[in-house]
Amino acid sequence: MSLLDRVPTGNGDLALLAGVCCVLIGGLFALTPLRAQLPSALYVFVEVGILFVIYGLLVLGLDLQYGHTGLVNFGHVAFFAVGAYGTAMLSAQDTFAGIGLGYPWPLALGVGVAAAALVGLAVSATSIRLRGDFLAIVTLAAAEILHSVFVNFEGIFGGNVGILGVPRPIAALAGDADTRLIATLLVIGGITLVSLAGVTRLTSAPYGRVLRAIRADELVTRSVGKSTVTYKTQAFVYGAALAGLAGGLFALYNGAVAPGFFTIQVTVTVWIGMLLGGAANHRAVLAGLAIIMGLRLISRFALDVTPVPSDVFASIRLIVVGLILVTVIRYRPAGIWGDAQELGVDR
Amino acid sequence: MSLLSADALVKEFGGLRAVDGLSVSVEAGELVGVIGPNGAGKSTLFNCISGVVTPDEGVVTYDGTEVTGDPPEALARRGLVRTFQATRELETMTVRDNVRLAAPDQPGEQTVPALVRTESMQTVEQSVRTRADELLETFELDHLADEYSANLSGGQRKLLELARALMLDPSVLMLDEPFAGVNPTLTDEIAEHIRELNENGMTVVIIEHELETLTELVDRLVVLQQGRVLVDGQPEDVLSDDRVIEAYLGGGV
Numbered sequence: 001m002s003l004l005d006r007v008p009t010g011n012g013d014l015a016l017l018a019g020v021c022c023v024l025i026g027g028l029f030a031l032t033p034l035r036a037q038l039p040s041a042l043y044v045f046v047e048v049g050i051l052f053v054i055y056g057l058l059v060l061g062l063d064l065q066y067g068h069t070g071l072v073n074f075g076h077v078a079f080f081a082v083g084a085y086g087t088a089m090l091s092a093q094d095t096f097a098g099i100g101l102g103y104p105w106p107l108a109l110g111v112g113v114a115a116a117a118l119v120g121l122a123v124s125a126t127s128i129r130l131r132g133d134f135l136a137i138v139t140l141a142a143a144e145i146l147h148s149v150f151v152n153f154e155g156i157f158g159g160n161v162g163i164l165g166v167p168r169p170i171a172a173l174a175g176d177a178d179t180r181l182i183a184t185l186l187v188i189g190g191i192t193l194v195s196l197a198g199v200t201r202l203t204s205a206p207y208g209r210v211l212r213a214i215r216a217d218e219l220v221t222r223s224v225g226k227s228t229v230t231y232k233t234q235a236f237v238y239g240a241a242l243a244g245l246a247g248g249l250f251a252l253y254n255g256a257v258a259p260g261f262f263t264i265q266v267t268v269t270v271w272i273g274m275l276l277g278g279a280a281n282h283r284a285v286l287a288g289l290a291i292i293m294g295l296r297l298i299s300r301f302a303l304d305v306t307p308v309p310s311d312v313f314a315s316i317r318l319i320v321v322g323l324i325l326v327t328v329i330r331y332r333p334a335g336i337w338g339d340a341q342e343l344g345v346d347r
Numbered sequence: 348m349s350l351l352s353a354d355a356l357v358k359e360f361g362g363l364r365a366v367d368g369l370s371v372s373v374e375a376g377e378l379v380g381v382i383g384p385n386g387a388g389k390s391t392l393f394n395c396i397s398g399v400v401t402p403d404e405g406v407v408t409y410d411g412t413e414v415t416g417d418p419p420e421a422l423a424r425r426g427l428v429r430t431f432q433a434t435r436e437l438e439t440m441t442v443r444d445n446v447r448l449a450a451p452d453q454p455g456e457q458t459v460p461a462l463v464r465t466e467s468m469q470t471v472e473q474s475v476r477t478r479a480d481e482l483l484e485t486f487e488l489d490h491l492a493d494e495y496s497a498n499l500s501g502g503q504r505k506l507l508e509l510a511r512a513l514m515l516d517p518s519v520l521m522l523d524e525p526f527a528g529v530n531p532t533l534t535d536e537i538a539e540h541i542r543e544l545n546e547n548g549m550t551v552v553i554i555e556h557e558l559e560t561l562t563e564l565v566d567r568l569v570v571l572q573q574g575r576v577l578v579d580g581q582p583e584d585v586l587s588d589d590r591v592i593e594a595y596l597g598g599g600v
Contacts, residue, residue: 198462205461206453206472209440213448216437219399223431224449225423225515226456234458341495344439 012200019193026186030173038178046181048297053189058270059285061242067279069235070215072136075143079116079240081262083247087112088163088257095165098158109248116244124233151259162258278338350375356405365391367574378545380561381554383571389554397429426518434504438497449514450475482510502533519550
């Protein structure tokens with residue numbers, strides 16, 4: 001059997017290796033007296049980096065749903081929020097508002113992921129048979145409903161204050177602020193890399209072939225004997241679970257959750273990142289997300305040197321993001337690294 | 348007991364009775380042609396049998412069990428495989444992947460084997476690749492294997508669709524207009540493939556407009572008109588039947 005004939009491994013194994021290494025090194029920082037020194041100018045980069053690897057889990061899940069299977073999910077933030085709230089409410093001690101049960105955080109994280117997957121399953125059970133745009137409307141509506149549930153059921157979810165007092169396992173272990181940031185970035189980044197390996201394996205296997213066939217033509221896929229509803233449900237639930245994992249990790253990093261972290265802005269950022277990079281290509285969507293989040297970082301510095309007030313600047317930033325998206329869609333409709341033939345777009 | 352039968356099928360779309368109390372049956376190993384003017388209900392009959400639409404009334408039986416309204420994927424897994432009138436390729440996939448997709452019983456199409464890359468998935472995939480390459484070679488598509496199927500010509504699409512259906516190793520192959528929009532040379536070629544499959548024991552049902560090729564090819568012809576069976580018999584007898592000439596050629600011969 002020649003090497004070429006083997007099932008393509010892609011870079012999944014490399015990501016797996018790198019991910020495990022990152023988690024181990026991060027654990028080393030957290031558990032041993034080893035200390036990291038961080039120049040203060042780099043703080044902001046590491047902070048945005050942590051947010052990037054968390055959002056990275058979101059974009060990987062969304063890409064499994066949209067890029068590979070063609071399911072238009074405009075409510076991705078809902079699963080992120082469910083994972084975060086689930087984890088926070090189970091693990092929080094002495095929360096100011098809402099419910100905090102004070103269970104150990106690993107259990108809470110597990111429950112958060114499971115809750116997100118269950119909400120994903122519930123949305124699929126009712127709506128996965130809907131075609132493209134209709135599923136988009138349902139998911140968008142589901143996300144808005146959940147958002148207002150989180151805001152309005154103050155006794156349970158803490159209203160606009162959210163849930164406070166969530167344990168921060170890495171912060172508790174690491175000695176000082178610098179070490180804490182580095183360890184957090186490494187551990188969560190490692191988890192994201194391991195997830196990248198997982199989705200890469202899934203999509204490069206015959207499993208991914210079925211998903212891409214569903215995206216191309218569902219009736220044909222059924223007529224060659226594949227239960228497309230099962231596959232669509234699975235892809236949707238896996239994407240939701242990844243978003244739930246991202247939410248849980250976010251809660252455990254941030255130490256608090258509130259509705260303000262889970263606005264439609266999150267969904268928009270992740271979608272733009274995916275389309276910019278090129279859907280159906282795991283590394284491309286991560287790169288696209290890096291571009292859009294890097295832009296946010298640059299604009300943070302630019303704000304200090306531009307003579308306009310910050311609210312005007314915020315509008316300018318939105319205009320720039322919009323222009324970039326328009327330019328990419330005009331000249332590279334499949335995204336920067338996307339394959340136009342595979343996505344079926346005209347060049 | 349026939350291998351595949353439809354009994355008193357009725358399917359209405361709005362006020363239109365596309366299929367109106369239609370009964371046909373196909374024996375194992377037969378090569379049957381279904382003809383009829385536009386709107387006679389040929390494609391609707393196929394859709395009812397293959398589970399793409401559920402008939403309003405009537406019973407479809409396949410291989411000894413009732414399968415009325417069973418979804419297409421369940422029927423395909425049991426060996427009842429169809430193609431489509433307007434070729435439906437998976438345009439955003441390569442020719443190779445189009446054919447490989449149809450492979451039945453690939454454990455790598457489940458999450459856990461795909462994630463851990465089990466030995467059985469690798470072994471099965473190896474034989475899937477060999478089989479797919481053989482089929483591509485048989486249908487002379489091997490030089491296009493890495494091309495996206497959106498780039499194929501009409502005739503090549505018909506061949507690809509046939510190759511993809513054969514990947515499932517069907518017991519009954521239902522072809523919806525396999526010769527439509529195909530040049531005469533390729534028509535003969537496709538007909539030859541079909542004849543060969545049938546001689547090797549596959550039951551084949553063909554819907555077609557093009558009469559000449561079909562009458563030479565099939566054992567039996569079923570003529571539909573306005574959702575009913577008009578005539579059912581040997582090709583020579585059917586073609587000389589006055590009712591068929593009336594219906595098919597509009598009477599103005």
